[in-house]
Amino acid sequence: MTRRPAHGDLIRTEILALLGSAGPLGRAEIAARLGVGAATVTEHTRRLIGAGFLRELAPHASGAGRPRVPLELVSDAAHVLGIRVAVDHLVGTVVRLDGRIVDEFRLPERVAQSPVRLLTKVVRAEIDARRDTTPVRGVGVAVPGMADPESGVVRLSGIMDWHGLPLGAELARALPVPVLVDNDLRASTTAELLFGMGREHDDFLVLGIGDGLGMGVVLERRVQRGADGSSGEFGHLPVDPEGPDCTCGNRGCLQTLVGQSALLDRARRAGVRLAPDAGPAALVAAAERGEPAVLRLLSEAGTLLGRCVAGVVNVLAVKAVKVIGESHVLWPYLGPSFTASARAGVIEPLKDLSVTVSPWRDTEHARGAACLLLARSGAITRPSAR
Amino acid sequence: MTRRPAHGDLIRTEILALLGSAGPLGRAEIAARLGVGAATVTEHTRRLIGAGFLRELAPHASGAGRPRVPLELVSDAAHVLGIRVAVDHLVGTVVRLDGRIVDEFRLPERVAQSPVRLLTKVVRAEIDARRDTTPVRGVGVAVPGMADPESGVVRLSGIMDWHGLPLGAELARALPVPVLVDNDLRASTTAELLFGMGREHDDFLVLGIGDGLGMGVVLERRVQRGADGSSGEFGHLPVDPEGPDCTCGNRGCLQTLVGQSALLDRARRAGVRLAPDAGPAALVAAAERGEPAVLRLLSEAGTLLGRCVAGVVNVLAVKAVKVIGESHVLWPYLGPSFTASARAGVIEPLKDLSVTVSPWRDTEHARGAACLLLARSGAITRPSAR
């Protein structure tokens, strides 16, 4: 049996996130909004002020009573670096304490072969370049595949051909700042918890639609990782025992029906002309042209996806789902049937399930990676964790 | 936003549970087995000894080093009462600290009409009867339907025709001991966490098969409740959009295909002669006679059930499933196909999914109800919570 600290030191970060999005607030207001005791806020803000992350503004009297002392986020007091690893490139973001991106870059590195060497090089360069301005306090790495955030080991990443790679430990040895590694979707889920859905919901799902399908699960404000960090394999939900073969060895996994390449294949088979290297944009184009086969295909895919999500929603009783990922561009065509079928498949008290999609770029995963650090503010609050 | 205490005071109970099942152990051994700090064990055992729940045995030297002081559970130091509410009867159990049942009873009361009055009467009688022996320290009530354990409100129980019934609060007012109310499957899930699967696993599912299908979810040693305690509605997983109408208003819910009455219906339609009031036992009899239609039906049901469970397993990455409920008698016929299809539908790292079924009686839900109290040992440790 292993136990994980309760909220981690999430609350300190939530204070930062709240002030980042809502502007300066008094301590009492912070306590109320976060559902946390006043004493807790006093204690945490004391430290955050000490660390230079917060600043007291002039007391502001409003009506009767002792005037509140608004606290303002010193957004640039610390920066963290987030790297998203993809097969053929890296995306990097430098993120402020309030989760906002101050800088981003994209490198055509293929790191599969020697990840530690290349990532070290990239991160070192970035840290050095920022030494004189706001220094980088930590690095988060988001990888495709199963990664255990606790140990920093990438258990299995088919696409990168990594098996049990101790990425976190090796990077930590080579770098002067703390390093956290996690699955890319969970990284973005963490970002959602801090700066997105988490502002309204304690429990929610994050559906990642791309070539694979992933599901981030947040329950009681905790990002669930499952055994060895292997949770969230929504794409391998067994749907149709007679379905197409899947890379995982089974048949009829959800992603063999509604994954990105599955949709392209099925469109082709339905007679739609698509370039061999076509991506979701080509499907969008076809849909915009009004090709009935594509419209039907996407609508059906949305329905199936919605039904599967409804199943998870019923079991976990969450009230909100956020959709992200490369294929979000298809949402105008997937969305209506998705939402309808998800709502239909859900039990009565959950009928008001909220489904949210917002513009998404793949920098988001990199930002998520940075948020892994922010979610453990302890890692960056302490002067030097190294 | 609302926050729930981390483990609750689960650890004190886990110490009791451990000593109950493993016999007397030294403090160091307890700490190691529970994955908890030695200091924590010292502190908790001090209190438990103070409360009379534990007793120090004579130090026992084994090899070098300071001899360990084994701690023994004083099993009968406290009893708790668990009541399972069913449509046409009540099941009650009196449970010791180690989770063992010391007494049980069954009453043909139909409490749907005036639950508070009847339950108060029954519980009062039981408490009074036990006043002179080991007193009852608390009462747990397991109800069918959605119940919020936090507030003690039964949100919705179709079968009892309850809507927003504040059962916990009203019983607490009428009774001299703490009262906890929860959904019946979650109650049994709590029992599993303390005394069953929880001994080996931090994360697991409990599949309840009966007329309805339920799913208890334990992640990181926490029983998940979802929004308003409405989690676990596995039976309403949308499976077949063309399927039979379900009581929930949707079509093709899982339980319209493999629920108890669904199986009976389908057997009848396949030409099997069954009494109008037949239960799962009749299906077992038919299967034992070797009726091919029934065998096929049950095998198919197992396959479907396994596939749905595999989906949940993939998303949450749990490594174990326990099966309980009225229909467990069908397991010899459901089980093989269930296990096969569950394993088949699960991603590689979870292939070693353990599926456990053990003899089950409906007293188990009543025991689960009692375990709700044990899981909050604070409720019974303190001299009088009232």
Place this chain on the structure above:
DNA sequence: ACCGTTTAATTCGGGCCCGAGTAAACTGGG
């Protein structure tokens, strides 16, 4: 100017968990 009222923030004690250091109580060897 001074009093209650109101709201904000802090302190205090408590619960809960941990790790590091320390004390306790044994073993066997010199």
Place this chain on the structure above:
DNA sequence: CCCAGTTTACTCGGGCCCGAATTAAACGGT
């Protein structure tokens, strides 16, 4: 017989959270 090694248990300080009581700083009215 005492010492070094070993294992157990406890103490202490710390992190983290809370609720209740307390202090702080405004207000309005007299």
